[in-house]
Amino acid sequence: MANLIGDTARSLGLPPLKRAAGLVTRLLPIPQPLLMVGPGASVRLGQAIGDFAHRKILVVTDAVITRLGLIKPMTDALAAGGTAYVVFDQVTPDAPIPMIERGIELFRNEACDAIVAFGGGSAMDAAKAIGLAAANDKHPRQLVGYFKGLHGPVPIYAVPTTAGTGSEVTVAAVISDPQNHRKLVIADTRIVPRMAALDPCLMTGLPAPITAATGMDALTHAVEAYIGLWSTEFSDRMALAAVGMIYQNLPVAFADGQNLAAREKMALASTFAGLAFTRANVGNVHAIAHQLGGLYHTPHGLANAIMLAPVLRFCGAAIQAKLAVLALRSRVGGPGEPEAELAQKFLDSVEAMNRSLGIPRHLDALREADIPGLAEAACREADANYPVPRVMSRDECEALLREALPKKARPRQAARRKSTTTKARARKAPVRR
Numbered sequence: 019m020a021n022l023i024g025d026t027a028r029s030l031g032l033p034p035l036k037r038a039a040g041l042v043t044r045l046l047p048i049p050q051p052l053l054m055v056g057p058g059a060s061v062r063l064g065q066a067i068g069d070f071a072h073r074k075i076l077v078v079t080d081a082v083i084t085r086l087g088l089i090k091p092m093t094d095a096l097a098a099g100g101t102a103y104v105v106f107d108q109v110t111p112d113a114p115i116p117m118i119e120r121g122i123e124l125f126r127n128e129a130c131d132a133i134v135a136f137g138g139g140s141a142m143d144a145a146k147a148i149g150l151a152a153a154n155d156k157h158p159r160q161l162v163g164y165f166k167g168l169h170g171p172v173p174i175y176a177v178p179t180t181a182g183t184g185s186e187v188t189v190a191a192v193i194s195d196p197q198n199h200r201k202l203v204i205a206d207t208r209i210v211p212r213m214a215a216l217d218p219c220l221m222t223g224l225p226a227p228i229t230a231a232t233g234m235d236a237l238t239h240a241v242e243a244y245i246g247l248w249s250t251e252f253s254d255r256m257a258l259a260a261v262g263m264i265y266q267n268l269p270v271a272f273a274d275g276q277n278l279a280a281r282e283k284m285a286l287a288s289t290f291a292g293l294a295f296t297r298a299n300v301g302n303v304h305a306i307a308h309q310l311g312g313l314y315h316t317p318h319g320l321a322n323a324i325m326l327a328p329v330l331r332f333c334g335a336a337i338q339a340k341l342a343v344l345a346l347r348s349r350v351g352g353p354g355e356p357e358a359e360l361a362q363k364f365l366d367s368v369e370a371m372n373r374s375l376g377i378p379r380h381l382d383a384l385r386e387a388d389i390p391g392l393a394e395a396a397c398r399e400a401d402a403n404y405p406v407p408r409v410m411s412r413d414e415c416e417a418l419l420r421e422a423l424p425k426k427a428r429p430r431q432a433a434r435r436k437s438t439t440t441k442a443r444a445r446k447a448p449v450r451r
């Protein structure tokens with residue numbers, strides 16, 4: 019019953035609210051960082067930061083990155099300019115809260131007045147959370163949601179080492195709560211970094227599976243921003259450019275990690291996708307992926323990659339015209355082809371891209387028994403935040419998750435028949451455009 023009421027409310031009541039929120043998003047000025055792009059950009063950023071005469075900088079990164087020596091050219095530039103810094107390299111995937119607490123403590127003890135966020139999304143988001151929590155003297159949990167802090171953080175500069183999350187240009191910091199197995203989002207326009215360096219030299223050692231998963235995260239940002247109801251002329255331009263660049267360059271960067279040109283294009287595409295979704299937001303793919311990340315620690319990009327095609331298929335007719343445009347921009351179809359064919363070609367190409375990148379169709383960790391809880395949490399997240407082109411009911415979300423169940427974990431025949439009936443019933447629900 020509660021399910022039914024929730025689903026009915028979802029299909030009737032939320033669109034006006036979401037339209038209002040979309041309007042606010044359009045009007046809200048979102049700062050855009052100054053970008054330095056190209057080989058050596060992280061050094062140039064270090065030199066530029068030196069001119070700002072900060073007292074002491076907290077460099078937030080992870081142990082893999084320090085071990086690979088990736089921060090050294092930038093910290094050498096800081097030192098050469100006479101800027102003091104301290105390195106916090108305890109970040110672990112998905113930025114868990116206890117680690118962020120240690121970062122806040124170091125920030126305070128060292129009396130830092132700026133932060134360099136250096137790494138993948140986990141390091142950049144940890145840095146944003148550390149900065150905002152320290153500025154407001156609050157626990158990171160108290161900052162979850164929109165604009166929960168009174169004060170903005172000290173200046174944050176970003177150097178992404180994956181391509182990626184786009185966190186170098188977004189208003190979001192995704193952190194994780196290991197106690198409750200949940201991912202939490204802090205959103206505030208003041209945590210957008212002031213400057214960012216897109217340096218392809220830092221990405222040549224990124225292992226192929228991480229290149230693949232993070233690249234698919236960027237693709238998902240672009241696609242969800244483009245098909246969502248809050249898309250604008252600007253977000254469309256960024257999203258479509260990102261999709262084209264990812265289709266041309268992700269397979270190259272995956273096959274040849276040393277290819278600087280492909281790495282640089284991927285870094286830019288990831289930033290463009292970030293610029294698109296920080297305005298237009300993401301959708302059901304992310305709503306589901308965040309639950310998989312919270313419960314099973316599935317890498318964020320991998321969870322998105324697995325759920326992208328099923329969610330796009332679910333959206334069906336509501337996004338056919340947009341999928342057709344994506345097919346043209348990704349060059350998997352040509353002008354003049356019928357819209358339905360183009361849309362199908364784009365869908366097929368997402369699955370083909372996954373296959374060519376070695377991304378599985380199923381998620382090994384996923385368990386049938388967890389699906390109802392995951393679906394409920396995903397619908398709650400989507401309802402509260404995302405301007406999706408087609409609202410999913412809990413049953414529909416469960417069915418989408420079941421597509422990712424590993425074969426050995428599939429429900430027995432009888433249970434499957436029941437879920438198919440529910441699916442058929444759900445399919446009759448009206449599709450909103």
Ligand SMILES: NC(=O)c1ccc[n+]([C@@H]2O[C@H](COP(=O)([O-])OP(=O)(O)OC[C@H]3O[C@@H](n4cnc5c(N)ncnc54)[C@H](O)[C@@H]3O)[C@@H](O)[C@H]2O)c1
Pocket residue numbers: 080082083086110111112113137138139140141143179180182183184185188189190191192193220221222223224225228232235318319
């Ligand atoms: N803030 C946002 O707008 C936003 C958007 C999307 C995702 N996210 C969040 O970002 C996190 C994921 O970030 P991610 O996908 O970049 O992964 P990550 O930061 O967790 O890094 C993944 C792994 O790659 C390694 N790594 C990173 N750069 C490397 C390099 N250059 N060479 C070798 N190894 C390298 C890291 O050490 C780590 O082991 C998730 O928590 C996700 O929810 C945030």
Ligand SMILES: [Fe+2]
Pocket residue numbers: 183235239304318322
């Ligand atoms: Fe993402």
